[in-house]
Amino acid sequence: MAWAEKVYKVRNGKQTKQFTWRARWTKPDGKPGSWPGFPTKKLAEEYGEKQEAAIRAGRWIDPSLQQVKFGVFAKRWMKAKPKRGATVAKRWNLLEQHIFPKWEHTPLIDITWFDVDDWQLTLPCESVTAGHAVSLMSSIMTGAVDARHLEVNPLFGRRRTVPTGTAAPKPRAKKSAEEKWASPEVVLMMARRLGPAVGLHVLTTAFTGLGWGEGAALHRDNVLRTRRQAHNGKWFECPVIRVDEEVGELAEYEGRDPDGEKTGLVLQLEPPKNGNRARDIDVPSFLAALLKRHLEVWPHEYVFCTPSGVFWRRSNFTRAYIRPAADGREPLTQKQGRAERAGWEPIMPGLTMRDLRHTHDTYQDQIGVKASLAYDQAGHLRPGIKQIYQHPTPAMRRERLKGLESIYRSALGNLKWTEIWPEAPDPVQQVQPLNSPQTITGESEAAA
Template sequence: MAHANKVYKVRNGKKTKQFTWRVKYRAPEGHDPEWLSESGFPTKKLAEDWGNEQERLIREGTWIDPSKANATFGEFARTFMASRKKRGRTVGTRWDKLENHILPRWDGVPLRKISWFDVDTWQQSLGIEDVSRGHCVSLMSTIMTAAVDAGYLTVNPLFGRRRTKDTSGDAAMPKQPKIKRDGGPRPEDAVLLAERLGPAIGIHVLTTAFTGLRWGEGLGLHRDNTLLTRRQPWGAGEFVCPILRVAEEYAEYTERDKDGRKAGYIIRLEPTKNDGSTRDIDVPPFLEQLLRHHLADWSHERVFCTQSGRPWLRGNWSKVLRPACDGRPVREKRRGVSYRPAWEPILPGLDMRALRALHDTMQSEIGVKEPLAFEAAGHRRPGIKRHYQKPTPAMRAERLDGLEDVFQRAMGNVKMRTLWGRVDLRKPQQS
């Protein structure tokens, strides 16, 4: 039980007759020191009442340690970031949001003084895309929830709240899509782009479009995980097909030290982002044929990399992809500069993410069943059906036949019989 005692004031080094009351109360179990105190009360009753209230809060589990009561958001955010072991890309993204948007406003604000009204008002003022505003608020809420768990707060005022979205003026106008074509990219675009870029780079484009590899997963694909074999019982026989095994990926980001200071720009091999991303993807016959030729020619361990064997940096890849998609003017021959022909645009704005989306669109078009569509895309299927429905060999065979037909039609539509002049990819006639 809390108890109080007098604390006499001192003036010029001498104790006076004036005093206030100091209360001592027992700290939570395991706390150092065992007893805590608070001074400055005018009466003994007020001191003891305050101390007894602290002990009641301790018993209920809602007590806040005085050493944490005035901690600022910035202080705890740095503690939070140092204690969370996430993938490097995730850490870099979080620090970018903190450094560029969150900490300039909330660094020195005590955690206990942060309210939903103030946060909601602030996020509306950010001059960034609405989805990025949501990510900033979500990160703040995650940090505030951790502050509750760490005993800095009793409740997270941001938890479960819905942001106010700006619907006035230009905010209500639909955003211009990156690819200004109804329906997005077509399989024909992937074929034309692959042909233009040549076999070493074009095979990366086709593989992304017809397997749905993420950018980092493609860079991380090892030749030892390429064209492995899936075997499953199927009726009275066996289903056999080649696969790509996705088990790791390259991430490109700015590395930070434990205090958030930039420590250099790196590209690093990491595990896949979640358990759904680690998967085996069935490969259609035409792509198997092209990949076998590529592996025979390619001397590097990583299937899709630069000619020197290093992983592509996004900036360098963009210099290759953008003119191939968007078109380029002719470059006349002059001293020290070779002639370069003009390229007509194939599809301005097309990128690797759009090619991955094309794969998902094609799966929907050919009727790939949900269990297999989610698996191939590396998405975790929501709901209880994830546990009940599994991909079957019949689903896999149907998907492979469908993708093969899509590719053959695309080749016919662009009036091509071969890719890179090296192999005839026409589907053999059924006997």
């Protein structure tokens, strides 16, 4: 049976005649529970009876746990929910940059959907980032429910308000649909300008759909493997590139220890971010021949790495190669300490490696690749029931390879080329930053 106790106020170290009431009840472990601050005995007793009723029903939540600060529980939740390194880094960034400034010291029980929705409208970031922040908060609050700190998650299943009218942020300039993919002639011109080693990375991305992390992590042992399937009483065979299920992606992020403290840049191999991205990609014959020639002279384990064999940082690769090759560059005259450098006209300003991944899927659509094979080769999860019932066949694979080969050959003809690169004396010497006349040094490679 719940009961109530007087709690006298103290002023200057002396008890006064003023008092409030403390609710008391028996907790599941047999020890007394309490909660102070009630103005009347009746309210305190009613609160205690409510706690005992919840205990009997098996749904009791300790009021002291409801008062745990959001920041304290969020750090505990982060330790208990390990993810891929890049995901952990993104979560900590959301917490530190957006969530903690407002909610770190707020008791869990005081967080309401009204307040959270109002707060996210004021965040000085893109709407999609605000959505990610709210989603992460909701996941943490669900964890609080699971840990019996709360009865319900007030954020679960709620649709956040999106700013409209004058309150809406001004949209950033976005690429048009035509700017998100490159014509085959553009891909070949980029590849030639970049040279055999780096240019092959561009060409491979456009004709296989490898993501940046997948291409940067590509080991020579996973290039030109063979797919072999029974077909029409014979065997269908083709070369493939394998995205390894254990080390198939190069991840780059700010490292964190279990307590969230920064530990420095991490550049390491990790499993692909989902099961669909671990896959074997069929390689057209022209690309297989170029990869074979590259591997015969390339001295390193990883196919698209720096001249010294270490992994590229994405920003360094983009700045040193993709931007000057796609956007063009100014000529430099010779002077002391600097060699002469020819200027370049732009090929496709703004082109990115991500656009080249879009390019591959666009080519697949252009040549009519069946959906089951297109999703499979791009590493995407096909929505709906068809992912269960439809599967790629050797005939589909053959048609896709034939179509990609045709795109490549047509582009060569349109450019009036017979090959992309003349014979290169040393592939390592071909890998030099295009915005500088100087060859990469060992020191700059390590920083890459």
